Amino acid sequence: MNFSVLQFPASNCDQDAVHAVRLLGHSARLVWHKDASLGDADCIIVPGGFSYGDYLRCGAIARFSPVMQAVKQFADNGGLVLGVCNGFQVLTEAGLLPGALIRNRDLQFHCENIFLKTATNDSPFTSQIPAGKILRVPIAHGEGCYFADAETLAKLKANNQILWQYCDAAGNLTDSANPNGALQNIAGICNEKRNVAGLMPHPERACEPLLGSDDGKWIFESIFAALKSKTVAQAA
């Protein structure tokens, strides 16, 4: 499977995303933000970093980069798109995901390991995560507090669009387990069509035991499985 990882000025987790995908046995390439084409991609990753220096608002300028037209088209056609950290911010600014990411409630930049509870296995990004498994993944952000108005939150809940929530080691959704004040401990969501997802934690940094955790691989394995079944369906 071919993954295209976008590169904006000041993206800094693009190489990690490429490395993680290749480590897990698939192809990945970098796509510069000025390219109009995504190449022959099966899945797009919008990586973490500080695109455009987080100027104005995180992801506010990156969303207008030429490549984002192709990403929107790709998403409209049902292609899988995963936004990580700044990538999640870019996707909300671009309107491909609902809500917004604002400043952490304690105004601190949080660089630490957190625990994630998978709220639903019913998505191409969570299908392979073992039931009940708490994922240990690092975060590194200053603006990761997920916000959406009451109406949007209700819709997310009703449509099962909340994919991951911050929890403690035992899987409890507590306030102290919430590093940034995100509403309902929301760490990641998907769109209504379930083909676009975003999360603040970095699964691409948790694919090797050497780096402290390989729990992140379950998210990639879910994507691989979804792409495989797509190919099988197309061939049939």
Add this chain to the structure above:
Amino acid sequence: MKAKIIITPKKAVLDPQGKTVQTALEHMGYTGVTGVHIGKYIEIDLVPGTDKVAATKALNDAAHKLLSNPVIEDYKLEVE
């Protein structure tokens, strides 16, 4: 010719910066402060003689798409 845009966080949005500044003001001895909200101010220089109506329309569009995030912010636009 100038456009002035004031961007403020929506009331429903958590404003920890505002809260922190409010606490600081209280610690400094200022009384009677019931809230602090921190936003942004943007000034855009325009070519002199630009049509005001057209500029306002274009800038409202820009404010809606780029300069502010309507999910979390409100804005006020003035063209002078």
